[in-house]
Amino acid sequence: xxxxxxxxxxxxxxxxxxxxxxxxxxxxxxxxxxxxxxxxxxxxxxxxxxxxxxxxxxxxxxxxxxxxxxxxxxxxxxxxxxxxxxxxxxxxxxxxxxxxxxxxxxxxxxxxxxxxxxxxxxxxxxxxxxxxxxxxxxxxxxxxxxxxxxxxxxxxxxxxxxxxxxxxxxxxxxxxxxxxxxxxxxxxxxxxxxxxxxxxxxxxxxxxxxxxxxxxxxxxxxxxxxxxxxxxxxxxxxxxxxxxxxxxxxxxxxxxxxxxxxxxxxxxxxxxxxxxxxxxxxxxxxxxxxxxxxxxxxxxxxxxxxxxxxxxxxxxxxxxxxxxxxxxxxxxxxxxxxxxxxxxxxxxxxx
Amino acid sequence: xxxxxxxxxxxxxxxxxxxxxxxxxxxxxxxxxxxxxxxxxxxxxxxxxxxxxxxxxxxxxxxxxxxxxxxxxxxxxxxxxxxxxxxxxxxxxxxxxxxxxxxxxxxxxxxxxxxxxxxxxxxxxxxxxxxxxxxxxxxxxxxxxxxxxxxxxxxxxxxxxxxxxxxxxxxxxxxxxxxxxxxxxxxxxxxxxxxxxxxxxxxxxxxxxxxxxxxxxxxxxxxxxxxxxxxxxxxxxxxxxxxxxxxxxxxxxxxxxxxxxxxxxxxxxxxxxxxxxxxxxxxxxxxxxxxxxxxxxxxxxxxxxxxxxxxxxxxxxxxxxxxxxxxxxxxxxxxxxxxxxxxxxxxxxxxxxxxxxxxxxxxxxxxxxxxxxxxxxxxxxxxxxxxxxxxxxxxxxxxxxxxxxxxxxxxxxxxxxxxxxxxxxxxxxxxxxxxxxxxxxxxxxxxxxxxxxxxxxxxxxxxxxxxxxxxxxxxxxxxxxxxxxxxxxxxxxxxxxxxxxxxxxxxxxxxxxxxxxxxxxxxxxxxxxxxxxxxxxxxxxxxxxxxxxxxxxxxxxxxxxxxxxxxxxxxxxxxxxxxxxxxxxxxxxxxxxxxxxxxxxx
Numbered sequence: 037x038x039x040x041x042x043x044x045x046x047x048x049x050x051x052x053x054x055x056x057x058x059x060x061x062x063x064x065x066x067x068x069x070x071x072x073x074x075x076x077x078x079x080x081x082x083x084x085x086x087x088x089x090x091x092x093x094x095x096x097x098x099x100x101x102x103x104x105x106x107x108x109x110x111x112x113x114x115x116x117x118x119x120x121x122x123x124x125x126x127x128x129x130x131x132x133x134x135x136x137x138x139x140x141x142x143x144x145x146x147x148x149x150x151x152x153x154x155x156x157x158x159x160x161x162x163x164x165x166x167x168x169x170x171x172x173x174x175x176x177x178x179x180x181x182x183x184x185x186x187x188x189x190x191x192x193x194x195x196x197x198x199x200x201x202x203x204x205x206x207x208x209x210x211x212x213x214x215x216x217x218x219x220x221x222x223x224x225x226x227x228x229x230x231x232x233x234x235x236x237x238x239x240x241x242x243x244x245x246x247x248x249x250x251x252x253x254x255x256x257x258x259x260x261x262x263x264x265x266x267x268x269x270x271x272x273x274x275x276x277x278x279x280x281x282x283x284x285x286x287x288x289x290x291x292x293x294x295x296x297x298x299x300x301x302x303x304x305x306x307x308x309x310x311x312x313x314x315x316x317x318x319x320x321x322x323x324x325x326x327x328x329x330x331x332x333x334x335x336x337x338x339x340x341x342x343x344x345x346x347x348x349x350x351x352x353x354x355x356x357x358x359x360x361x362x363x364x365x366x367x368x369x370x371x372x373x374x375x376x377x378x379x380x381x382x383x384x385x386x387x
Numbered sequence: 388x389x390x391x392x393x394x395x396x397x398x399x400x401x402x403x404x405x406x407x408x409x410x411x412x413x414x415x416x417x418x419x420x421x422x423x424x425x426x427x428x429x430x431x432x433x434x435x436x437x438x439x440x441x442x443x444x445x446x447x448x449x450x451x452x453x454x455x456x457x458x459x460x461x462x463x464x465x466x467x468x469x470x471x472x473x474x475x476x477x478x479x480x481x482x483x484x485x486x487x488x489x490x491x492x493x494x495x496x497x498x499x500x501x502x503x504x505x506x507x508x509x510x511x512x513x514x515x516x517x518x519x520x521x522x523x524x525x526x527x528x529x530x531x532x533x534x535x536x537x538x539x540x541x542x543x544x545x546x547x548x549x550x551x552x553x554x555x556x557x558x559x560x561x562x563x564x565x566x567x568x569x570x571x572x573x574x575x576x577x578x579x580x581x582x583x584x585x586x587x588x589x590x591x592x593x594x595x596x597x598x599x600x601x602x603x604x605x606x607x608x609x610x611x612x613x614x615x616x617x618x619x620x621x622x623x624x625x626x627x628x629x630x631x632x633x634x635x636x637x638x639x640x641x642x643x644x645x646x647x648x649x650x651x652x653x654x655x656x657x658x659x660x661x662x663x664x665x666x667x668x669x670x671x672x673x674x675x676x677x678x679x680x681x682x683x684x685x686x687x688x689x690x691x692x693x694x695x696x697x698x699x700x701x702x703x704x705x706x707x708x709x710x711x712x713x714x715x716x717x718x719x720x721x722x723x724x725x726x727x728x729x730x731x732x733x734x735x736x737x738x739x740x741x742x743x744x745x746x747x748x749x750x751x752x753x754x755x756x757x758x759x760x761x762x763x764x765x766x767x768x769x770x771x772x773x774x775x776x777x778x779x780x781x782x783x784x785x786x787x788x789x790x791x792x793x794x795x796x797x798x799x800x801x802x803x804x805x806x807x808x809x810x811x812x813x814x815x816x817x818x819x820x821x822x823x824x825x826x827x828x829x830x831x832x833x834x835x836x837x838x839x840x841x842x843x844x845x846x847x848x849x850x851x852x853x854x855x856x857x858x859x860x861x862x863x864x865x866x867x868x869x870x871x872x873x874x875x876x877x878x879x880x881x882x883x884x885x886x887x888x889x890x891x892x893x894x895x896x897x898x899x900x901x902x903x904x905x906x907x908x909x910x911x912x913x914x915x916x917x918x919x920x921x922x923x924x925x926x927x928x929x930x931x932x933x934x935x936x937x938x939x940x941x942x943x944x945x946x947x948x949x950x951x952x953x954x955x956x957x958x959x960x961x962x963x964x965x966x967x968x969x970x971x972x973x974x975x976x977x978x979x980x981x982x983x984x985x986x987x988x989x
Binding site for chain 2: 160161162163195197198199200201202204205206222223224225226247250264265266283285286288289290291318320321322323324326327
């Protein structure tokens with residue numbers, strides 16, 4: 037510090053020690069650094085300014101855990117009301133409206149001020165006509181219907197298998213969402229949080245596409261009807277797969293158990309089974325128009341299992357085959373009723 | 388150097404007259420005319436100011452175009468424009484392929500100005516030059532005298548001509564290596580592999596920080612890859628980053644180190660600029676040999692003596708700095724040496740009746756200062772380098788690397804190496820991040836930084852042909868989705884096959900571990916699927932029964948897109964993996980006899 041240097045001639049006259057003020061300052065600096073370092077390293081962890089981590093636990097990242105609402109996003113049942121609304125026809129808008137009206141109309145489900153998440157299936161980068169993704173026309177009609185019912189905000193969200201942007205654009209879902217005035221949520225890493233699903237067999241704690249669900253009050257699933265190589269059919273229940281992140285490729289080791297967990301995880305306000313196109317083979321990816329046939333049906337339901345069972349028997353035309361195992365597993369957990377004919381349902385022919 | 392520098396004493400602040408102007412009005416100091424009578428704005432609106440604006444514009448344009456090289460931003464912009472106007476790219480690929488691909492005629496946009504004005508590209512347009520000049524300026528702590536000494540020409544500046552010679556000879560043999568050092572390729576690659584992922588990281592970090600405070604603010608406009616689910620990663624990014632640090636840092640040792648010493652494009656333009664019609668000219672009847680013109684000389688082109696046309700970047704700093712107004716940029720200036728009467732030594736020299744003041748009568752040196760024997764030496768190195776590169780196992784059909792899987796639309800490997808300039812624009816635009824710059828292991832030094840697919844990172848998305856759109860040189864030929872998938876007009880030709888998938892049954896869950904899986908079959912995008920299953924009821928070790936769908940390949944259907952490998956849950960060393968065999972760009976690398984048939988026989 038204040039060592040008197042200068043020319044050699046000056047040094048002869050310089051004092052042998054540095055002056056007291058400089059010495060005190062230097063000693064003070066050394067003591068302060070030593071004391072500060074000692075405090076940070078040695079003070080008990082609860083003390084302010086302490087960095088002490090005796091067993092290494094303190095330094096590990098903390099993952100906050102999130103939960104969806106206790107009863108999901110359900111609305112109260114109407115005694116005697118239909119659980120399943122089936123509309124057949126050509127006009128997508130009219131069919132959707134008829135299907136929703138059959139289960140009580142949009143006003144039953146959406147109140148002014150609601151923030152509504154709509155979950156289409158945008159898993160693959162495919163043109164809509166190939167049937168591997170939700171029909172954008174249906175999505176558009178649905179978002180418009182929800183907005184007409186007074187929803188404050190409609191959010192469209194999915195976590196695709198392929199690169200998200202390409203999937204949303206190629207499937208037409210991006211355009212349909214924006215045209216209908218919805219807000220799009222493409223998954224970013226920071227959008228995921230660990231979700232706690234009490235009672236789930238496999239995914240009790242799993243990364244969940246949380247961002248669109250922040251402050252959301254209602255959730256509507258919109259799923260196409262697809263053949264599936266492993267779980268045999270992918271419809272409204274399997275559709276929630278797209279809300280999860282992380283190592284989804286492990287799910288196939290017990291796909292039926294996972295779908296049951298998905299049904300447990302998400303209790304939606306209602307679901308729409310989009311049977312305008314049916315991917316009846318080579319699912320869930322398809323890729324050829326030959327794998328798709330028109331279904332001319334839209335189903336709205338407050339019971340996803342019932343809707344899926346209808347899809348299996350009627351739209352996929354597999355009534356003579358037994359239902360995939362996840363129906364029974366989910367039904368056993370009281371997550372729905374695959375025996376849709378035993379439930380109140382309405383069928384309508386429109387346009 | 389023992390050259391004496393005659394620096395006039397600084398004239399201090401009162402450069403302008405304090406007295407009232409001719410019209411009698413008193414003006415603020417910045418509005419007063421110059422001492423030589425020129426108006427006030429001549430101080431600000433100089434040609435060098437225009438040059439700086441031009442550099443900023445071109446740097447911004449360059450960054451903008453690369454930033455917009457992304458699925459949702461493409462919108463018809465000519466995103467590879469800088470690579471297309473690079474005359475070295477056009478020239479070297481013309482040597483290696485005997486053709487000028489697609490947009491490469493745009494090199495004329497740089498070639499013609501060079502023939503007229505000299506190396507204007509280097510100091511008016513080149514974004515890499517701008518970057519070096521900027522950092523050299525920011526970090527310059529030398530005195531004026533130090534700057535003058537640093538800006539003298541040095542023999543080491545010849546190196547770039549040897550590099551150019553080497554690269555052009557290699558190009559003649561079909562090994563295109565200009566991309567290693569061509570400034571546009573180098574900077575594009577640096578942006579793609581280092582700066583852009585950093586911007587993604589920043590955008591994502593900012594977003595999660597804001598979310599932590601409950602603010603749902605989109606930050607994707609900061610990201611070069613908006614909508615990508617994962618942070619993009621690039622093989623060998625650290626090495627590309629190290630190179631840019633090193634090259635920028637060298638500006639502290641030699642200003643514009645890269646431009647003066649290494650740049651093959653600069654060398655190419657330097658050779659061309661001997662023909663240029665304009666050049667900086669020195670008036671020997673005004674020049675006092677003070678050397679102040681060297682103070683900010685970017686090219687180290689010796690404007691104080693015989694101007695080295697091949698080195699001059701036409702930055703105009705010398706004209707600005709000359710206190711005697713002896714320098715000007717002139718159209719076809721005459722060589723004055725033979726017109727001087729009398730001798731400089733006896734101080735009797737005159738030029739057109741005016742007294743010659745400068746002791747240096749040479750005003751121009753046209754050609755690069757490279758001795759003929761050294762051109763020869765560089766050529767020999769080039770001739771010998773080709774076999775050294777090409778006889779490396781990995782780039783040769785006799786031992787091609789199984790992981791050198793090229794993007795869809797790529798021409799066969801030897802032609803690919805004739806065309807690829809390692810710019811990495813394809814890697815920039817790839818939406819799944821599957822395209823990676825090759826490290827030395829996939830195709831040796833010759834294929835360094837060329838695009839290869841790494842399916843542990845991404846996969847080739849079925850309907851995507853973006854890499855083929857942005858490739859400036861046709862290493863990846865422009866293809867349509869129909870061509871890629873073998874649809875409509877291309878049904879006979881069949882789909883483009885990148886490679887073939889194989890199962891490693893020893894690591895596959897259903898095959899080896901009594902555990903159901905078949906993610907691979909699920910994600911297989913072709914129809915009918917290229918992965919089938921043998922389904923069996925199986926009693927496990929603990930007595931429970933499971934249905935195992937044991938996957939197998941149908942090789943005629945596999946297009947090598949790699950999504951099976953990417954989605955395989957055996958992450959570290961996937962149980963299904965793609966190798967290059969069977970790629971449709973090369974008959975020699977086909978796997979099945981059926982693949983060898985001509986399209987119309989199929």
